Amino acid sequence: TAIEDYNQAIKINPNYANAYYNRGLARYNLGNNQTAIEDYNQAIKINPNYANAYYNRGLARYNLGNNQTAIEDYNQAIKINPNYANAYYNRGNSQSNLGNKQAAIEDFRKSADLYKQQGKESDYQDALKRIKQLELG
Structure with missing residues (x-):
């Protein structure tokens, strides 16, 4: 194996x-x-x-x-690679789980911008959908 x-x-x-x-x-x-x-x-x-x-x-x-230790790891990943779209996205998930709605929205926005720059259209759309869910919820 x-x-x-x-x-x-x-x-x-x-x-x-x-x-x-x-x-x-x-x-x-x-x-x-x-x-x-x-x-x-x-x-x-x-x-x-x-x-x-x-x-x-x-x-x-x-x-x-x-979620809190996950956020710490995503922070480190982003510190090393500031264009790490998935790290922003998943940090947004953890922020959302902790009830930090505004921080989650900011992370999803940042991930959406990076996904768009990187040509990852479906990831971009997914991040926008997460923002909309949080703004409506």
């Missing part, structure tokens, strides 16, 4: 951040949020500027209902 392959890669090179990150993705896709977080932690420890590892750790934390 992919996980076994990453285990082998990590055994060969314990400082291979990508192997931890990819094993984290595989575990996340199997619904193992907690073990995915442990892998993302390792990837971040090896490479503190790993925006995707912060972002995906945020997703796993969000899935576990930890």
Whole structure:
């Protein structure tokens, strides 16, 4: 399996951040949020500027209902990569869950702008829909 392959890669090179990150993705896709977080932690420890590892750790934390720590991870991902549209979008979801309506709208607006610039039309439309839902709700 992919996980076994990453285990082998990590055994060969314990400082291979990508192997931890990819094993984290595989575990996340199997619904193992907690073990995915442990892998993302390792990837971040090896490479503190790993925006995707912060972002995906945020997703796993969000899935576990930890909106505040998810926001902290999205903040880090955005700090490293200010054009990380998905990080703004998902931070908006967490803000919305915490009842921070205005912050959520701002995040969805920022993600919509970035999606538009990046030519991601369906993501752009989705972000606009989320803004409308919050403004009407």
